[in-house]
Amino acid sequence: MRHFDFKDGELYAEGVALSRIAAEVGTPVYVYSSATFERHYRVFADSFSGMDTLVAYSVKANSNIAVLQTLAKLGAGADVVSGGELARALIAGIPGARIVFSGVGKTKSEMSDALDANIKMFNVESLPELHALNAVAMQKGVRAPIAFRVNPDVSAGGHEKISTGKKENKFGIAWSGAEQAYAEAARLPGIEVVGVDVHIGSQIDDLAPFEAAIVKVAGLITRLREQGHTIRAFDIGGGLGIPYGDNGRTPPQPSEYGALVRRLTADLDVQMVFEPGRMIAGNSGILLTQVLYVKQGEDRDFLILDAAMNDLLRPALYDAFHDMEPVCAPGPDYTSHTYDIVGPICESGDTFAKGREMPELSSGDLIVIHSTGAYGAAQSSQYNTRPLVPEVMVRGDEYRVIRERPTVMDILKTERLVDW
Ligand SMILES: *Cc1c(COP(=O)(O)O)cnc(C)c1O
Numbered sequence: 001m002r003h004f005d006f007k008d009g010e011l012y013a014e015g016v017a018l019s020r021i022a023a024e025v026g027t028p029v030y031v032y033s034s035a036t037f038e039r040h041y042r043v044f045a046d047s048f049s050g051m052d053t054l055v056a057y058s059v060k061a062n063s064n065i066a067v068l069q070t071l072a073k074l075g076a077g078a079d080v081v082s083g084g085e086l087a088r089a090l091i092a093g094i095p096g097a098r099i100v101f102s103g104v105g106k107t108k109s110e111m112s113d114a115l116d117a118n119i120k121m122f123n124v125e126s127l128p129e130l131h132a133l134n135a136v137a138m139q140k141g142v143r144a145p146i147a148f149r150v151n152p153d154v155s156a157g158g159h160e161k162i163s164t165g166k167k168e169n170k171f172g173i174a175w176s177g178a179e180q181a182y183a184e185a186a187r188l189p190g191i192e193v194v195g196v197d198v199h200i201g202s203q204i205d206d207l208a209p210f211e212a213a214i215v216k217v218a219g220l221i222t223r224l225r226e227q228g229h230t231i232r233a234f235d236i237g238g239g240l241g242i243p244y245g246d247n248g249r250t251p252p253q254p255s256e257y258g259a260l261v262r263r264l265t266a267d268l269d270v271q272m273v274f275e276p277g278r279m280i281a282g283n284s285g286i287l288l289t290q291v292l293y294v295k296q297g298e299d300r301d302f303l304i305l306d307a308a309m310n311d312l313l314r315p316a317l318y319d320a321f322h323d324m325e326p327v328c329a330p331g332p333d334y335t336s337h338t339y340d341i342v343g344p345i346c347e348s349g350d351t352f353a354k355g356r357e358m359p360e361l362s363s364g365d366l367i368v369i370h371s372t373g374a375y376g377a378a379q380s381s382q383y384n385t386r387p388l389v390p391e392v393m394v395r396g397d398e399y400r401v402i403r404e405r406p407t408v409m410d411i412l413k414t415e416r417l418v419d420w
Helices: 017-027 034-046 065-072 083-091 108-116 127-140 175-188 209-226 254-266 278-284 314-318 409-414
Strands: 002-007 010-013 029-033 053-058 077-080 100-101 122-125 144-153 191-197 234-235 271-274 285-296 301-305 324-326 338-342 349-358 367-369 391-395 396-403
Touching: 002 349, 002 409, 010 017, 010 029, 017 285, 017 367, 029 034, 034 053, 034 065, 034 083, 065 083, 065 271, 065 285, 065 396, 077 083, 077 409, 083 100, 083 108, 083 301, 083 391, 100 108, 108 127, 108 209, 122 191, 122 234, 127 191, 175 191, 175 209, 175 409, 209 234, 209 254, 278 285, 278 391, 314 349
Parallel strands: 029 391, 053 077, 053 271, 077 100, 100 122, 122 144, 144 191, 191 234, 234 271, 301 338
Antiparallel strands: 002 010, 029 285, 285 301, 285 367, 324 367, 338 349, 391 396
């Protein structure tokens, strides 16, 4: 069931008309469906039913604390990549025991905070990081539970900016050095080895790379155990793709992914940890925006929106495709028109779509940019001194503003004129 649907010719988020949110909160604004978040989480978690698993939602996909709270209530854990995300997860009610900490550049103060929160494990990405963590843990008189993020050197396809599991990527410990890294960790008094971690990329629409990675890591786990290490957790990372509607390919269903993991890890005797981000959040949100102007160019027409690349970076950063449609369904005999759809920012990259066919639109019309619940608001900035785009969460026929639109004075509050 879709939760962004037309009723009487108008697009709704669950039971709330998007035109109402536009009138009351203003545009641009992200609108999330709590029912969709819940459904995606359940579908994902249920595909591993009966297995010992932890679903650690990847906070960076959509880090709003109300989103984390919604998932926490269902039992979700969190995969965090900074001290800031750790704070968000804890405030939202996710217990430390369900938090894993990923990322290539954790600082000592972030390590310290995570140790204080008794997190489940650190996914360590280099030997220098291992030694820093050992020092922080020893100072506290504790042992830091770790997995190494190993780089299985499998190609996951997708855009080069979201592929992470090849040996030329900055992520993880090289496959050939993995066993040595574990031997090193075993010698450190502030470190407790508990698992193995991989994350091979994002927006993966084929199960083959997951299969290749799981088979390789299963072999590594067997060898590590033979070498005397205790491996209780196998963190397979995130990366399951979602349909954006651009390439005609359908990503695998979570149930197919679940069946694959079940088959390949049945005899491994580990807790499987998953870090889904996009799969949970991507289609749980839309960006609601208004047409400011229709500009007739020399060889093409432009729709100039009030949303821009600072609000939604994906098209500029990854050449990402997003479906768009008007909030008011066009009549049966509408004419369509081809537009370049752009934002107001002074960058040619501020383009959401080129040559996109849409019903003919005019100034003041509302449109939605679909599939923007993940890597949308979380990547937004105040470039061009455009206040951060607000976020709204819908539940049934109610909604709440879960991030307010700052005023320009809010933005300027942290800046100082110099006194010389
Ligand atoms: C980004 C990221 C994820 C989430 O990826 P999705 O494609 O959104 O599922 C999970 N784990 C790590 C380490 C990441 O960097």
